[in-house]
Amino acid sequence: MENNNVKPEPFISHAEPVLAVNDVGETVKYWHEVLGFPGHWTWGTPPNHGGVTWHGAFIQFSRDSEGAERLRGQCVWIRVKNIRELYQMHQDRNAQIVMHLERQPWGFEEYVVKDLNGNYVTFAALATSAGESKSEPMPATVRTLGRMLTVAEYRNLINSVGWTNTQSDELLREKLDATVFVAVAENSATGEAIGCALVLGDGLSFFYIKDVMVHRDWQRKQVGSAVMREVKQWLDVHAPDGALIGLFTGEGLAPFYQQTGFGPAFGMIRIIDRSQLL
Structure with missing residues (x-):
């Protein structure tokens, strides 16, 4: 017997933050040229909305001066690979690094950049075994x-x-x-x-x-x-x-x-x- 009442199950396929900013165009330019996000777009003239992308990371920006001031200090946590190379790139591009690359107690290497809107971007990667003691030989027993x-x-x-x-x-x-x-x-x-x-x-x-x-x-x-x-x-x-x-x-x-x-x-x-x- 067919069951015509079966409904498709919802699932979450994607999520991305939308940050309130003063100037969408300048924000997108900063995330593209300084933070290195290759994908970038804007909407409107002058832009009132926009965003950047890099592989699996997607960030949107909305022009809202009042919200930008009220929510100043928002934080985005981004997981990356090859974090040391990215860290060097951000140093070379004079990003405002407010916390330098360090290993955290929760098992990640992280550093924090403060963007032009006063928001914080944490770049994080699973900590490697560099600097840890190597495995001992397997006991004969x-x-x-x-x-x-x-x-x-x-x-x-x-x-x-x-x-x-x-x-x-x-x-x-x-x-x-x-x-x-x-x-x-x-x-x-x-x-x-x-x-x-x-x-x-x-x-x-x-x-x-x-x-x-x-x-x-x-x-x-x-x-x-x-x-x-x-x-x-x-x-x-x-x-x-x-x-x-x-x-x-x-x-x-x-x-x-x-x-x-x-x-x-x-x-x-x-x-x-x-x-x-x-």
């Missing part, structure tokens, strides 16, 4: 193998890395039983599971790697790399030719996974929210 995790081992690793998990032991057991392979790093001296990676999939054309974890006491000792090598070796043997291997990760961890042959790809996700289905 660590071994990796393929085996099932117990629920207690799985929960211990989840708690160790700071993930929130309130699921019951029964549900965690079901999740572990649904795997096609589990790579486990053990402390051979005690038999303790100190790291893992779960592989799910149909066993034929698609495999998905999730829950790559290393106990906090064993991090930066190349345990995670050893776990991923164990996963790669298993997939090289058991995954059919042409199978797709997927995982989700943050930008900061991309180089780690690239070591085992993963590359960036465009994707889309949907997360079920039962509260919206009632």
Whole structure:
């Protein structure tokens, strides 16, 4: 039976700030010539509206002198790549940098520019590992193998890395039983599971790697790399030719996974929210 009452679900595809400014033309010129935004446009003669673009960043400006004075000090936070090169460019163009490039406690490198309207633009990028201590060699007591995790081992690793998990032991057991392979790093001296990676999939054309974890006491000792090598070796043997291997990760961890042959790809996700289905 057809359901003619099904309505399309709304989704948010794009957002951009609209800043009140005194002079749209001069503002667009500044963001183009000083801050470097290549895309720029204005509307009206003289301009009463305009904007700039740069890859995924879009900023609009509206002529509103009263609003510009009342809202002076507005802030736009822009995430970038190659932040050091951008920082150098803004220095060369004599942008008014009011906070110099620094690593922040929340894991980003950031600097702040004050524009000609008195508004603040924060440019930010995930902090690199430059200046951090390098990983230690993997201890000789660590071994990796393929085996099932117990629920207690799985929960211990989840708690160790700071993930929130309130699921019951029964549900965690079901999740572990649904795997096609589990790579486990053990402390051979005690038999303790100190790291893992779960592989799910149909066993034929698609495999998905999730829950790559290393106990906090064993991090930066190349345990995670050893776990991923164990996963790669298993997939090289058991995954059919042409199978797709997927995982989700943050930008900061991309180089780690690239070591085992993963590359960036465009994707889309949907997360079920039962509260919206009632």
